[in-house]
Amino acid sequence: MRFLDLAATSAAVGATSGRRAKVELLAAALRSLDPPEVSAGSGYLAGELRQRQTGVGWASLRDLPPPAAEPTLTVAGVDAAIDEISAVRGAGSQARRRELVGRLFAAATADEQRMLVGLFSGELRQGAQAGLLADAVARAAEVPLPAVRRALLLAGDLRAVAVAALSGGAAALAGFGLQVGRPLAPMLAQSAPSVDEALTATGVPAVVDVKLDGIRIQVHRSGQDIAVFTRSLDEITSRLPEVVAAVRALPARELVLDGEAIGLDATGRPLPFQQTSSRAARRTTPSTTGAAPVAPAVLAAAETTGEKVLTPYFFDLLHLDGADLIDLPGRERWAALAGAVDPTLQVGRVEVDGPEQAAAAFAAALDAGQEGVVVKDPAAPYDAGRRGSAWVKVKPRHTLDLVVLAVEWGSGRRQGWLSNLHLGARDPRTGEFVMLGKTFKGLTDELLRWQTERFLGLAVEKGDWVVRVRPEQVVEIAFDGVQTSSRYPGGMALRFARVVRYRDDKTAAEADTIDAVRAIHAGRVTG
Ligand SMILES: Nc1ncnc2c1ncn2[C@@H]1O[C@H](COP(=O)(O)OP(=O)(O)OP(=O)(O)O)[C@@H](O)[C@H]1O
Structure with missing residues (x-):
C-alpha cells in the first residue's frame, strides 16, 4: 500500500466527526494493506510505531528537508526505514540516525512528512483510536466484533490481533488465550x-x-x-x-x-x-x-x-x-x-x-x-x-476522571504558572472530548510547578492566555453537581470542580465519558 494513501486515511479520520464514517475509512485502509504490511500499517493507523523506541527526538523533526514532489513510499518501505533508524547504536549514532531520518523525509511528500512527524512525535497516538480500530478490524476481516475485542483484551496488542484477524479470521482470533507472563486488561x-x-x-x-x-x-x-x-x-x-x-x-x-x-x-x-x-x-x-x-x-x-x-x-x-x-x-x-x-x-x-x-x-x-x-x-x-x-x-464521595484540554496562565500569585485547567469528558462516539468546566482549585504550589512543566510538554498551541494541549493527561475531579449550562458544547457544567489528584495510571481513553456525566446530571447512577 502507498504510504500516501495511509496518511490520507489518517488525515480523513481526523477530519471526520461521525464514528461510523471513521470506522469505514479505517476498515478500507486495513483491507488495502498487503499481508506483510498489516502489523506496521495497523499500528500507523493507531498512531503507533511498531519499533517503540526509535531514538528520534523532537530536535531532528524540526528542520525537515524539502518534501518530495511525487509519492514513492510504501508502508513496507517506511517500516523498513524505521527499522534501520531504530537499530542505530554506538559511536556516531546520532549523526547516522539524523542521516537516515533525513533520507526518509526527503523521499516523503508534504502530506507524508506530516504523517511521519505525527508518528515519530507520538502526536497521532490517541487512545480513542484503539476502539475505532477494533471495529475497523472486525469490519475489514468480516469477523464478529466481540471476537476482536476478546483477542485484544487477552493479547493487549492491536497489531497482533489485526494480523491474526486479517490472515486467519475468527479461528485465528480464538487462538488467543491467557498466557502466563502476558498481562490482560483488568476487569x-x-x-x-x-x-x-x-x-x-x-x-x-x-x-x-x-x-x-x-x-x-x-x-x-x-x-x-x-x-x-x-x-x-x-x-x-x-x-x-x-x-x-x-x-x-x-x-x-x-x-x-x-x-x-x-x-x-x-x-x-x-x-x-x-x-x-x-x-x-x-x-x-x-x-x-x-x-x-x-x-x-x-x-x-x-x-x-x-x-x-x-x-x-x-x-x-x-x-x-x-x-x-x-x-x-x-x-x-x-x-x-x-x-x-x-x-x-x-x-x-x-x-x-x-x-x-x-x-x-x-x-x-x-x-x-x-x-x-x-x-x-x-x-x-x-x-x-x-x-x-x-x-x-x-464510595462515599463522587469523582470523575477527566482530561485536561487546555490550561490558562495564572495571574497574581500564580503568575508564570499554568493554572486554570479546562476539563473535558470523553465522547465514545467521536473519540473527541467535551469541555465541562474549568478549575484551579485544589492545586498546591508543587502541583502548579509540576503541571506547568507537564502541559508545556503537551502543548499544541501556546497562546498568551491559554495553552492548548494534547488531550492526554487524566485528572481526578471532585464536584458538587452537574448543572445545565449554555457555556459549554455539551450543555452541562460541573459545579465547584476541584482537583483531587492526577491519575497517571489512566489513559485518556479510560477517562470518564460524557454519558457518565449526563447520567449524574439526570440523577441516575454513574457508569
Ligand atoms: N476488592 C477490590 N475489588 C476490585 N477492585 C478493587 C478492590 N479494591 C480496590 N480496587 C480498585 O478499584 C478499582 C475499581 O474501580 P474502577 O475499575 O472504576 O477503576 P478506577 O476508575 O481506577 O477506580 P477509582 O477511580 O474508583 O479508584 C480497581 O481498578 C482496583 O484498583
Missing part, C-alpha cells in the same frame, strides 16, 4: 451511589469486598519468574520487590493474581493514595524517553515515608497451575484464591444476603479507613477489560 467496576443500588445491579447473594485505595496489580508467576503489571499493563516488577517476594513464597507454580498494593501505617491502617504511590514511584528509574514527570505530591511524600513498603492484597485468581479460571464464576475463582494464597494476602470480603448486611460491611470498611467497597456478583465470570454490572464500587 473494571461500575459505580453506584449506595450499596442498595449496587445490590440491585449485582443481585443477591453478593460478595462485598473492601475497596483498597492503592495501585492495581496483576501478578504473573511461572516457576521462579514473577512479573507485576499495572492497571494500564505497564510492567513495574522492579518497583515492588515485596510483592514479588510474597508471591514467590506461595506454594503454587503458576499463578495470575489480581489485586491491589497499598501502603500501611505503623498501626496497619491504609495510607492515603499519594503516599502509596510515592512508595512505588521512588523506586522508579527515571525515564529518558519523554515520559510524564512524576507528580509532586508523589515526590514530596517520597521524602517522608522512610523505608516502609507496600503490601499486596489479592481479590481474584485468573490462572492456577495450568488451568485458566477467567470463565469460571467468581465463587469458584475465589475459592481457588482462598486455597492458593495466604489469608493475610487476601482482601477483606463478606458474603451478604441483603441490604442490611451490605450496609454493615460498607460501614465497617469506612471505619477501617478504606475507600469504600466493591460489591460483586459471585456467579459472574472474570470479564477482562469490561466495566459491567458484576462489580459495582461504592
Whole structure:
C-alpha cells in the first residue's frame, strides 16, 4: 500500500466527526494493506510505531528537508526505514540516525512528512483510536466484533490481533488465550451511589469486598519468574520487590493474581493514595524517553515515608497451575484464591444476603479507613477489560476522571504558572472530548510547578492566555453537581470542580465519558 494513501486515511479520520464514517475509512485502509504490511500499517493507523523506541527526538523533526514532489513510499518501505533508524547504536549514532531520518523525509511528500512527524512525535497516538480500530478490524476481516475485542483484551496488542484477524479470521482470533507472563486488561467496576443500588445491579447473594485505595496489580508467576503489571499493563516488577517476594513464597507454580498494593501505617491502617504511590514511584528509574514527570505530591511524600513498603492484597485468581479460571464464576475463582494464597494476602470480603448486611460491611470498611467497597456478583465470570454490572464500587464521595484540554496562565500569585485547567469528558462516539468546566482549585504550589512543566510538554498551541494541549493527561475531579449550562458544547457544567489528584495510571481513553456525566446530571447512577 502507498504510504500516501495511509496518511490520507489518517488525515480523513481526523477530519471526520461521525464514528461510523471513521470506522469505514479505517476498515478500507486495513483491507488495502498487503499481508506483510498489516502489523506496521495497523499500528500507523493507531498512531503507533511498531519499533517503540526509535531514538528520534523532537530536535531532528524540526528542520525537515524539502518534501518530495511525487509519492514513492510504501508502508513496507517506511517500516523498513524505521527499522534501520531504530537499530542505530554506538559511536556516531546520532549523526547516522539524523542521516537516515533525513533520507526518509526527503523521499516523503508534504502530506507524508506530516504523517511521519505525527508518528515519530507520538502526536497521532490517541487512545480513542484503539476502539475505532477494533471495529475497523472486525469490519475489514468480516469477523464478529466481540471476537476482536476478546483477542485484544487477552493479547493487549492491536497489531497482533489485526494480523491474526486479517490472515486467519475468527479461528485465528480464538487462538488467543491467557498466557502466563502476558498481562490482560483488568476487569473494571461500575459505580453506584449506595450499596442498595449496587445490590440491585449485582443481585443477591453478593460478595462485598473492601475497596483498597492503592495501585492495581496483576501478578504473573511461572516457576521462579514473577512479573507485576499495572492497571494500564505497564510492567513495574522492579518497583515492588515485596510483592514479588510474597508471591514467590506461595506454594503454587503458576499463578495470575489480581489485586491491589497499598501502603500501611505503623498501626496497619491504609495510607492515603499519594503516599502509596510515592512508595512505588521512588523506586522508579527515571525515564529518558519523554515520559510524564512524576507528580509532586508523589515526590514530596517520597521524602517522608522512610523505608516502609507496600503490601499486596489479592481479590481474584485468573490462572492456577495450568488451568485458566477467567470463565469460571467468581465463587469458584475465589475459592481457588482462598486455597492458593495466604489469608493475610487476601482482601477483606463478606458474603451478604441483603441490604442490611451490605450496609454493615460498607460501614465497617469506612471505619477501617478504606475507600469504600466493591460489591460483586459471585456467579459472574472474570470479564477482562469490561466495566459491567458484576462489580459495582461504592464510595462515599463522587469523582470523575477527566482530561485536561487546555490550561490558562495564572495571574497574581500564580503568575508564570499554568493554572486554570479546562476539563473535558470523553465522547465514545467521536473519540473527541467535551469541555465541562474549568478549575484551579485544589492545586498546591508543587502541583502548579509540576503541571506547568507537564502541559508545556503537551502543548499544541501556546497562546498568551491559554495553552492548548494534547488531550492526554487524566485528572481526578471532585464536584458538587452537574448543572445545565449554555457555556459549554455539551450543555452541562460541573459545579465547584476541584482537583483531587492526577491519575497517571489512566489513559485518556479510560477517562470518564460524557454519558457518565449526563447520567449524574439526570440523577441516575454513574457508569
Ligand atoms: N476488592 C477490590 N475489588 C476490585 N477492585 C478493587 C478492590 N479494591 C480496590 N480496587 C480498585 O478499584 C478499582 C475499581 O474501580 P474502577 O475499575 O472504576 O477503576 P478506577 O476508575 O481506577 O477506580 P477509582 O477511580 O474508583 O479508584 C480497581 O481498578 C482496583 O484498583
